[in-house]
Amino acid sequence: MSSERRKSSIKEISPIDVYMLLPKTNCKECGEENCMAYATKLVNHEVTLEQCAPLLKDENQKTYSELWEMLRPPIREVTIGSGERSIRVGGKHVMYRHEFTYANPTAIAIDITDEMTEQELLDRVQKTQQFEYEYIGSTLRLNMLAIRSVSGDPAKFADTVKKVVQNTRLPLVFCSFDPTILEAGLMAAPKERPLLYAATKDNWKEMAELALMYNCPLAIFAPNDLKLLRSLSKTLFAYGVEDLLLDPGTLPGAGFGDMISNLTMIRRAAAKKGDSIFGYPIIGTPITAWIQSADAQKKVAEWNEAWLAATLINRYADLLILHSVEGWVLLPNVVLRQNIYTDPRKPVAVDPGLRVIGEPNAGSPVMFTTNFALTYYTVASDIESAGIDSYLIVVDSEGIAVDCAVAGRKLTAEKVAEALKEAQVDTKVKHKKLIIPGKAARLSGEIEEASGWEVMVGPRDSSDIPRYLDEKWTKS
Numbered sequence: 001m002s003s004e005r006r007k008s009s010i011k012e013i014s015p016i017d018v019y020m021l022l023p024k025t026n027c028k029e030c031g032e033e034n035c036m037a038y039a040t041k042l043v044n045h046e047v048t049l050e051q052c053a054p055l056l057k058d059e060n061q062k063t064y065s066e067l068w069e070m071l072r073p074p075i076r077e078v079t080i081g082s083g084e085r086s087i088r089v090g091g092k093h094v095m096y097r098h099e100f101t102y103a104n105p106t107a108i109a110i111d112i113t114d115e116m117t118e119q120e121l122l123d124r125v126q127k128t129q130q131f132e133y134e135y136i137g138s139t140l141r142l143n144m145l146a147i148r149s150v151s152g153d154p155a156k157f158a159d160t161v162k163k164v165v166q167n168t169r170l171p172l173v174f175c176s177f178d179p180t181i182l183e184a185g186l187m188a189a190p191k192e193r194p195l196l197y198a199a200t201k202d203n204w205k206e207m208a209e210l211a212l213m214y215n216c217p218l219a220i221f222a223p224n225d226l227k228l229l230r231s232l233s234k235t236l237f238a239y240g241v242e243d244l245l246l247d248p249g250t251l252p253g254a255g256f257g258d259m260i261s262n263l264t265m266i267r268r269a270a271a272k273k274g275d276s277i278f279g280y281p282i283i284g285t286p287i288t289a290w291i292q293s294a295d296a297q298k299k300v301a302e303w304n305e306a307w308l309a310a311t312l313i314n315r316y317a318d319l320l321i322l323h324s325v326e327g328w329v330l331l332p333n334v335v336l337r338q339n340i341y342t343d344p345r346k347p348v349a350v351d352p353g354l355r356v357i358g359e360p361n362a363g364s365p366v367m368f369t370t371n372f373a374l375t376y377y378t379v380a381s382d383i384e385s386a387g388i389d390s391y392l393i394v395v396d397s398e399g400i401a402v403d404c405a406v407a408g409r410k411l412t413a414e415k416v417a418e419a420l421k422e423a424q425v426d427t428k429v430k431h432k433k434l435i436i437p438g439k440a441a442r443l444s445g446e447i448e449e450a451s452g453w454e455v456m457v458g459p460r461d462s463s464d465i466p467r468y469l470d471e472k473w474t475k476s
């Protein structure tokens with residue numbers, strides 16, 4: 001890639017702009033029907049430039065570069081780690097998620113210090129790696145480990161790095177303002193390509209040398225000083241370091257207002273005004289709460305860290321360093337992250353079709369719900385946890401919840417009848433009784449007519465299904 005500073009221009013890209021640069025042969029090698037369909041998907045970032053094989057030929061190199069530049073996000077995408085052990089941060093095209101889907105969910109790193117005992121270190125590595133939460137069909141995880149020098153001893157830091165690398169596949173952040181310490185860590189694990197945290201006004205040159213020598217991304221730390229942050233970003237880029245992250249400071253307490261303003265100004269400048277000097281991922285350090293709450297109780301520090309992390313996820317942070325490994329601190333934040341990083345233009349949907357819950361027999365109840373993911377997982381979980389052996393038909397409502405789908409005609413009697421037929425559930429049970437969601441009650445008559453099944457109107461809330469079945473369903 002060119003080391004020339006990127007141009008500051010934000011533009012609306014239309015599929016036509018992209019189409020005009022494509023080979024326009026409609027050869028379908030990209031898997032799309034024609035070049036226009038591919039151009040539309042490119043603009044929506046649903047396909048990559050590399051999928052158009054003709055574009056990769058030598059004679060099209062200039063066009064490829066033009067397209068690459070046209071589609072490049074204003075917030076640079078930075079890869080931390082190498083190979084399988086890598087994660088991408090940044091790569092955002094917009095300031096707000098409703099404008100376009102956010103790329104690369106905020107990476108969450110848990111810290112390890114070089115003063116921890118081996119057992120403490122291994123416990124934290126394990127807790128970080130094993131943290132998993134199933135949420136609406138996705139597995140939510142933590143992403144990185146941040147190794148902090150607390151001792152100030154390069155040998156100790158190098159030793160800690162070695163132990164961590166031997167026990168994890170997670171990408172790493174090396175944290176110290178002393179280049180000698182980071183160099184010791186890099187020598188202990190020269191191929192890891194960690195994020196180096198951080199360059200300051202005092203050490204930027206030595207940090208830049210390290211980043212270039214070991215091909216590592218580099219974070220810049222300039223707390224509550226955007227002028228300095230700008231100056232360091234400009235200087236480091238000119239020095240040759242292209243993969244940068246920006247830390248304008250995580251400031252709880254009196255600095256909170258400034259923190260929000262700084263984060264907003266950085267992202268607005270990059271995403272709205274094309275300011276390439278601020279066009280880098282943002283790193284936040286909720287772990288600061290532990291320093292600020294040093295004299296307070298552990299619970300206070302955890303609470304402060306939890307809300308700081310949530311604030312930073314909301315305010316554009318692409319990477320966070322946390323200390324707490326408590327579920328009540330982490331869980332709300334990984335769920336918040338998941339909600340912010342889903343595509344706001346597409347309802348979260350599951351595949352329609354028949355689900356068999358438990359071990360149903362010919363007398364088991366048959367129910368249906370829609371394919372809105374949140375509805376489906378709630379209903380299925382309520383039925384499963386109550387131990388109800390049954391058939392659940394998931395009707396395609398284009399990912400819309402029951403009441404909205406009924407109102408918007410996305411859930412109709414015909415669709416329900418069709419789904420019943422496709423599921424061939426009549427070959428599995430000896431009755432013809434269908435329990436419908438209470439919120440679809442107004443379709444009951446139409447469903448009976450369209451399907452020929454007797455309709456029983458179930459509860460409006462799936463948590464009432466067990467009680468409803470106890471009262472209304474005759475077991476056989």
Ligand code: SF4
Pocket residue numbers: 022023024025026027028029030031032033034035038039051052053054055
């Ligand atoms: S591979 Fe390229 S040239 Fe062929 S149809 Fe797709 S976009 Fe057009």
